Amino acid sequence: MDDIKPMAIVFASHDGQTRLIMARLAWQIEALGQPVQLYDLGAQSPSRAVLEESSFIVLAAPVRYGFHLAPLSRFLRRQGEWLRQRHLAVISVNLTARKKGKHTPKTNPYLRRFVRRHRLNPVAQAVFAGRLAYPLYKWWERLALRFIMMISGGPTDPDAMHDYTDWQAVDRFAHHLIDVRTLLMVRENLKLDFSMNKEQI
């Protein structure tokens, strides 16, 4: 395990649900024997040197008022083109994903727009429904979200608390990330072998 570079999970979270989802993902990846590092952009932004030592970078943020949290977009802009050349996975957490037709990377409008806007070419993508917790919000957040729920046919009862996250899907995504990373490593090793053989000819 020592020679396996860790996966870096870089995320932003406002109310804690994305943090919980990323902690679960990291726990599951570790349980499968793979090293992983979590970076909460609210506390620390990983340096380029740290990211260079990562085999794979997972980016995640929730949607608020129609957009992914600003710290993740800022992080992407700051890292620039270099980050786009790395193996990336992208995760969006939002309440629109609670709806059947909007819960996949292909059908979730926020994730699609995020990938397009930042010109990403991710090797893995996921969208998870988040949490609704009216009693925990400030009054204007509650008002805004009740409005969003009203137009999207969700609960508007100001006491409503719902965890819409499919935790089994989070666990499945951990397996998927490991599979994708293994395939990428095999491909890179094959390329390396091929170029070494060419030099020997």
Ligand SMILES: Cc1cc2nc3c(=O)[nH]c(=O)nc-3n(C[C@H](O)[C@H](O)[C@H](O)COP(=O)(O)O)c2cc1C
């Ligand atoms: C004030 C507010 C605005 C939100 N706006 C949206 C939105 O525009 N679209 C959406 O699908 N979900 C929206 N959500 C739902 C969040 O994406 C969801 O609650 C998520 O779990 C929040 O993640 P966090 O706990 O990591 O901050 C909003 C939530 C709040 C509190």
